[in-house]
Amino acid sequence: MGTGQFYLISIKDKTGHDFDGSKTYRLTVPADVPVKQYWSLTAYDRETHALIRNMDRASRSSQIADLKKNADGTIDIFLGPKAPSGKEANWIPTDPKRDFEVMFRLYAPTKALFDKSWVLPDLEQVR
Secondary structure: OOOOEEEEEEOEOOOOOEEEOOOOEEEEEOOOOOEOOOEEEEEEEOOOOOEOOOOOOOEEEOOOOOOOOOOOOOEEEEEEOOOOOOOHHHEEEOOOOOEEEEEEEEEOEOHHHHOOOOOOOOOEEOO
């Protein structure tokens, strides 16, 4: 606890469907992520398990200065072929012709992750 990394991986959305690069999803990261360092969310090509090709960026993290927080401290991260209007800082681009998977990394996780008093919700399709 408090050192190393812990990875949470998903290939399906909240309803059990594979992530489709042509659709838009939202992950609401709860407030007070139990880390001593930082967290990140990265999208990968489902077929190759590598970063999605020809994208300007593959992830967003709590270290990004312009990441927009909600009033309650949660953070909405969007994944899809186009950024929702006004949400560009919180957006990870996907290839509309390919399925993808995601990895949420916690750097130096603390007790709340392991005792499950803090839980990361599933991604949900919004478009």
